[in-house]
Amino acid sequence: QLDSRGRCKCQGAGAKAIRPNRIERLEVLPPSLACPNLEIIVTLKDNGGQKCLDPNSSFSKNYIKRAIKKRSTQ
Amino acid sequence: QLDSRGRCKCQGAGAKAIRPNRIERLEVLPPSLACPNLEIIVTLKDNGGQKCLDPNSSFSKNYIKRAIKKRSTQ
Numbered sequence: 001q002l003d004s005r006g007r008c009k010c011q012g013a014g015a016k017a018i019r020p021n022r023i024e025r026l027e028v029l030p031p032s033l034a035c036p037n038l039e040i041i042v043t044l045k046d047n048g049g050q051k052c053l054d055p056n057s058s059f060s061k062n063y064i065k066r067a068i069k070k071r072s073t074q
Numbered sequence: 075q076l077d078s079r080g081r082c083k084c085q086g087a088g089a090k091a092i093r094p095n096r097i098e099r100l101e102v103l104p105p106s107l108a109c110p111n112l113e114i115i116v117t118l119k120d121n122g123g124q125k126c127l128d129p130n131s132s133f134s135k136n137y138i139k140r141a142i143k144k145r146s147t148q
Contacts, residue, residue, distance in 0.1 A: 026102040030094070030141055038141050055142050065135045067104055067112050 008035035010052035017059035018042055018051060020070075026053075026063060082109035084126035091133035092116055092125060094144075100127075100137060 009029070025043040029035070040053040040060055053060050083103070099117040103109070114127040114134055127134050 020104070023104055024106070026104075028100040028102070028138060028141065030097055030100075032098070040138070055138065061139045061142065064102060064114070064129065064138060067102065068129050068135065 008037055008039060009041060010037070010039045012052075013056075014040070014052035014054040015042075016054050016057040018044075018053060020063075020067070021045075022048065024048075082111055082113065083115060084111070084113045086126075087130075088114070088126035088128040089116075090128050090131040092118075092127060094137075094141070095119075096122065098122075 022044050023042055024045045027041045027043070029039040029041070031038055038055045040055050042051045042053055043049075044051065055061075096118050097116055098119045101115045101117070103113040103115070105112055112129045114129050116125050116127050117123075118125065129135075
């Protein structure tokens with residue numbers, strides 16, 4: 001159990017949400033041999049570093065859908 | 075399909091769907107000064123390279139949600 005957690009990139013549940021205009025890139029890593037968890041890693045603008053996002057939050061679940069909607073109303 | 079010349083990484087609409095078990099990593103790039111389009115780039119397992127995904131496809135819109143659901147039933 002500890003072994004597999006060591007290869008995961010996120011520890012703990014991660015942030016429930018991140019202000020969308022701070023997001024430069026969002027990466028989804030499906031469960032794999034390296035890590036049994038679905039992980040979502042956000043790279044922040046202006047060298048703000050990286051943050052883990054809680055995949056179970058509604059922000060995560062709806063991020064792509066919302067990003068498209070926002071785009072089509074601009 | 076990946077556009078190496080322009081500042082956008084994807085040319086054309088991209089794939090409507092990709093078999094989920096082939097996906098090693100999925101990256102979402104929101105619209106930015108570099109590229110006005112929302113782009114979704116999938117890295118395939120086993121050195122399968124990268125592919126652009128159509129952000130407007132229902133596969134893209136529901137990917138995170140579905141990946142979580144799948145995980146919780148395993």
